[in-house]
Amino acid sequence: xxxxxxxxxxxxxxxxxxxxxxxxxxxxxxxxxxxxxxxxxxxxxxxxxxxxxxxxxxxxxxxxxxxxxxxxxxxxxxxxxxxxxxxxxxxxxxxxxxxxxxxxxxxxxxxxxxxxxxxxxxxxxxxxxxxxxxxxxxxxxxxxxxxxxxxxxxxxxxxxxxxxxxxxxxxxxxxxxxxxxxxxxxxxxxxxxxxxxxxxxxxxxxxxxxxxxxxxxxxxxxxxxxxxxxxxxxxxxxxxxxxxxxxxxxxxxxxxxxxxxxxxxxxxxxxxxxxxxxxxxxxxxxxxxxxxxxxxxxxxxxxxxxxxxxxxxxxxxxxxxxxxxxxxxxxxxxxxxxxxxxxxxxxxxxxxxxxxxxxxxxxxxxxxxxxxxxxxxxxxxxxxxxxxxxxxxxxxxxxxxxxxxxxxxxxxxxxxxxxxxxxxxxxxxxxxxxxxxxxxxxxxxxxxxxxxxxxxxxxxxxxxxxxxxxxxxxxxxxxxxxxxxxxxxxxxxxxxxxxxxxxxxxxxxxxxxxxxxxxxxxxxxxxxxxxxxxxxxxxxxxxxxxxxxxxxxxxxxxxxxxxxxxxxxxxxxxxxxxxxxx
Amino acid sequence: xxxxxxxxxxxxxxxxxxxxxxxxxxxxxxxxxxxxxxxxxxxxxxxxxxxxxxxxxxxxxxxxxxxxxxxxxxxxxxxxxxxxxxxxxxxxxxxxxxxxxxxxxxxxxxxxxxxxxxxxxxxxxxxxxxxxxxxxxxxxxxxxxxxxxxxxxxxxxxxxxxxxxxxxxxxxxxxxxxxxxxxxxxxxxxxxxxxxxxxxxxxxxxxxxxxxxxxxxxxxxxxxxxxxxxxxxxxxxxxxxxxxxxxxxxxxxxxxxxxxxxxxxxxxxxxxxxxxxxxxxxxxxxxxxxxxxxxxxxxxx
Numbered sequence: 001x002x003x004x005x006x007x008x009x010x011x012x013x014x015x016x017x018x019x020x021x022x023x024x025x026x027x028x029x030x031x032x033x034x035x036x037x038x039x040x041x042x043x044x045x046x047x048x049x050x051x052x053x054x055x056x057x058x059x060x061x062x063x064x065x066x067x068x069x070x071x072x073x074x075x076x077x078x079x080x081x082x083x084x085x086x087x088x089x090x091x092x093x094x095x096x097x098x099x100x101x102x103x104x105x106x107x108x109x110x111x112x113x114x115x116x117x118x119x120x121x122x123x124x125x126x127x128x129x130x131x132x133x134x135x136x137x138x139x140x141x142x143x144x145x146x147x148x149x150x151x152x153x154x155x156x157x158x159x160x161x162x163x164x165x166x167x168x169x170x171x172x173x174x175x176x177x178x179x180x181x182x183x184x185x186x187x188x189x190x191x192x193x194x195x196x197x198x199x200x201x202x203x204x205x206x207x208x209x210x211x212x213x214x215x216x217x218x219x220x221x222x223x224x225x226x227x228x229x230x231x232x233x234x235x236x237x238x239x240x241x242x243x244x245x246x247x248x249x250x251x252x253x254x255x256x257x258x259x260x261x262x263x264x265x266x267x268x269x270x271x272x273x274x275x276x277x278x279x280x281x282x283x284x285x286x287x288x289x290x291x292x293x294x295x296x297x298x299x300x301x302x303x304x305x306x307x308x309x310x311x312x313x314x315x316x317x318x319x320x321x322x323x324x325x326x327x328x329x330x331x332x333x334x335x336x337x338x339x340x341x342x343x344x345x346x347x348x349x350x351x352x353x354x355x356x357x358x359x360x361x362x363x364x365x366x367x368x369x370x371x372x373x374x375x376x377x378x379x380x381x382x383x384x385x386x387x388x389x390x391x392x393x394x395x396x397x398x399x400x401x402x403x404x405x406x407x408x409x410x411x412x413x414x415x416x417x418x419x420x421x422x423x424x425x426x427x428x429x430x431x432x433x434x435x436x437x438x439x440x441x442x443x444x445x446x447x448x449x450x451x452x453x454x455x456x457x458x459x460x461x462x463x464x465x466x467x468x469x470x471x472x473x474x475x476x477x478x479x480x481x482x483x484x485x486x487x488x489x490x491x492x493x494x495x496x497x498x499x500x501x502x503x504x505x506x507x508x509x510x511x512x513x514x515x516x517x518x519x520x521x522x523x524x525x526x527x528x529x530x531x532x533x534x535x536x537x538x539x540x541x542x543x544x545x546x547x548x549x550x551x552x553x554x555x556x557x558x559x560x561x562x563x564x565x566x567x568x569x570x571x572x573x574x575x576x577x578x579x580x581x582x
Numbered sequence: 583x584x585x586x587x588x589x590x591x592x593x594x595x596x597x598x599x600x601x602x603x604x605x606x607x608x609x610x611x612x613x614x615x616x617x618x619x620x621x622x623x624x625x626x627x628x629x630x631x632x633x634x635x636x637x638x639x640x641x642x643x644x645x646x647x648x649x650x651x652x653x654x655x656x657x658x659x660x661x662x663x664x665x666x667x668x669x670x671x672x673x674x675x676x677x678x679x680x681x682x683x684x685x686x687x688x689x690x691x692x693x694x695x696x697x698x699x700x701x702x703x704x705x706x707x708x709x710x711x712x713x714x715x716x717x718x719x720x721x722x723x724x725x726x727x728x729x730x731x732x733x734x735x736x737x738x739x740x741x742x743x744x745x746x747x748x749x750x751x752x753x754x755x756x757x758x759x760x761x762x763x764x765x766x767x768x769x770x771x772x773x774x775x776x777x778x779x780x781x782x783x784x785x786x787x788x789x790x791x792x793x794x795x796x797x798x799x800x801x802x803x804x805x806x807x808x809x810x811x812x813x814x815x816x817x818x819x820x821x822x823x824x825x826x827x828x829x830x831x832x833x834x835x836x837x838x839x840x841x842x843x844x845x846x847x848x849x850x851x852x853x854x855x856x857x858x859x860x861x862x863x864x865x866x867x868x869x870x871x872x873x874x875x876x877x878x879x880x881x882x883x
Binding site: 399400401402403404407408410411414415418419420423424425426427428429436438440443445465466467468469470471472473507509543545560561562563579580581582 | 631632653654655656657658659660661662663664672673674675682683684685686687688689690691692693697698700701702703704705706734737738741742744745746747748749756757782806809811850851853854877879
């Protein structure tokens with residue numbers, strides 16, 4: 001058995017898939033370069049209004065005004081520009097559904113897919129159930145399509161093009177069921193098959209002409225449906241219409257049998273939407289992104305995949321070149337139209353784990369756009385996902401709870417918005433003798449593999465824990481008074497956020513010489529112990545115990561002792577405090 | 583017209599079982615378990631990682647806010663790293679909200695902290711937090727004198743507690759002046775406490791003075807007591823240098839400080855001795871003043 005998925009009024013359906021609210025309204029899709037913009041597709045409601053394919057935009061609008069029943073219906077008719085990107089997305093979504101159903105799929109046309117259902121009855125059941133299941137999956141990706149199941153692919157195709165909804169033609173009854181279909185359905189499909197064979201512009205024009213001639217001839221003969229054509233004698237038909245006539249007769253009897261030209265499943269997941277008016281705020285853009293994410297995630301779900309990377313591309317509004325800033329030569333040049341090249345905004349979200357949560361994706365995109373706004377109104381949106389197998393985590397009953405990956409990603413994005421970019425993550429020590437060499441990596445809460453180390457218990461605790469350092473970033477400049485070559489008193493600039501680092505040195509240990517990276521060029525003065533700068537350092541370190549007066553405590557003034565690590569930069573002779581022992 | 587239950591007369595002494603039954607019968611419809619004493623279960627605790635402190639406090643309670651207070655060089659950073667080392671060793675994911683960007687990854691690694699399981703958030707001071715509305719007028723003064731670091735700490739802590747899944751969340755306000763830290767509204771600490779109560783997260787607060795008041799289930803005060811130093815007899819005898827460890831010198835502000843060795847021999851910092859005292863505990867609201875313990879921290883050499 002074979003199945004056919006056919007989308008009638010494909011350009012209309014591609015647009016309605018992105019904007020479901022338009023489904024209940026009369027809609028006409030326009031295409032062409034002005035002033036030759038014509039109607040290329042209609043939905044049923046617009047046909048009921050009397051519109052026809054081939055009308056110009058003005059004719060369609062004027063026809064809609066004059067054919068009203070007294071009430072204004074101009075608001076009921078929507079004239080929408082054709083969107084090739086949305087048609088591509090709709091076709092890709094349809095292919096995803098088909099490949100998830102069966103691996104043998106033929107990409108017959110942008111609006112037509114043929115599926116080989118051999119061997120699937122054990123999985124899905126009878127052909128009626130298969131048709132229902134297929135229809136449900138197509139609806140799940142936001143497409144309204146006709147489904148037909150028959151014993152040969154051509155019969156299934158004609159049934160899908162001729163009958164709406166889901167149709168099942170039992171083997172042997174193709175001629176009977178297809179007999180009521182008009183001959184136009186047969187000739188439309190026949191045009192498609194001849195295009196596939198030759199695939200050249202000249203032959204396309206010829207096939208259109210041939211189709212019109214055949215239709216005219218058949219109408220003059222009184223042949224208007226499949227049944228009548230099937231009753232004509234084969235040899236007489238062939239002698240009048242040639243080989244094409246014989247083929248048409250065979251197809252009208254439902255006797256066509258051919259092998260499918262199989263296609264590979266797409267590896268790309270992308271959705272696009274062209275906006276009728278530029279969107280200026282992130283809140284408004286969020287509605288568009290939500291819709292695209294829903295479509296994208298539905299396609300990923302059909303293929304049992306998740307996404308580990310999202311790429312967003314925004315086409316920004318054209319700006320007319322400012323005459324004050326544009327030179328006369330530029331304005332007068334032949335290829336300048338007073339417009340700047342189409343500006344694009346791109347951003348990429350790399351996720352720590354593959355996920356498929358629409359809310360998480362939307363929140364991350366909103367946070368990213370808030371941190372890096374596009375800078376201009378948006379007229380077109382592309383969204384693509386890099387597919388990956390969904391993660392599977394086996395949680396143990398006795399393992400400690402870890403943050404959920406999806407919530408953690410949003411939390412980290414919000415934290416970055418508060419403290420700044422690259423100020424939250426995992427500290428990774430660098431292999432360097434420079435004090436405080438580390439880099440901040442992205443934080444992930446992935447569970448460690450391997451043997452679980454035993455937990456620390458009360459009996460395992462140590463009585464001598466290591467003494468820790470509290471870094472002073474950036475290192476604080478000091479004025480140091482020396483006595484016999486040793487620090488005697490310290491003084492530093494008063495800072496409102498820090499305890500005043502000034503006082504008598506009660507005890508000192510040192511100096512210890514430390515230097516490195518002498519082979520690199522000096523880039524900046526060594527006064528920042530934040531990261532591993534590639535600049536040479538040469539310093540003399542001391543551990544000092546300083547007596548200071550704590551003016552911030554509640555007990556008026558108290559004398560305390562604190563232990564600091566200070567150093568003298570050999571090159572400049574300046575003193576700094578870069579850490580405290582605590 | 584509401585009915586009022588007429589309670590039987592109860593003597594000033596402890597009610598008997600019969601009287602108790604009468605009271606519960608009369609009020610049972612309105613109040614369930616009228617005279618049932620509800621005892622709060624003792625919280626689950628985790629070890630700090632220092633034997634003396636664990637024996638003193640019983641460990642850090644889960645689902646509660648704990649404070650470790652003390653002036654600079656009082657050892658609270660070493661205690662924090664010991665607690666984080668234990669938590670990461672238990673394969674818990676931890677978070678450190680660093681108000682002053684003072685965390686040293688090398689010290690943490692030496693203390694046994696698994697840095698792969700520690701989210702380090704480096705808050706930074708910003709310009710004045712005055713906000714201007716469309717009219718260009720200043721709307722309100724900054725909440726904290728030195729900029730937005732404390733505001734960042736509070737916001738980030740909110741996000742981390744809402745996200746959940748962290749075994750330990752540490753707020754390091756050790757370098758923030760006490761007068762600034764105390765400006766944090768009590769409602770913030772109360773909110774944090776309520777946020778961790780139903781979870782197994784240990785919320786640990788490091789600061790120079792207690793700020794959370796009754797919101798903290800444990801308040802541990804640290805104070806340095808002695809600085810240990812050794813003098814080396816020469817670089818030719820490093821073993822002897824390491825084995826010599828003594829306290830000499832004088833007391834300053836209650837802390838034993840070694841004498842400065844002016845002979846020219848190299849001096850080495852061998853460690854700092856601390857005294858810890860429980861100011862408030864989930865077990866005892868007012869622990870006795872004698873409840874204290876001493877412990878030492880040594881630099882890793």
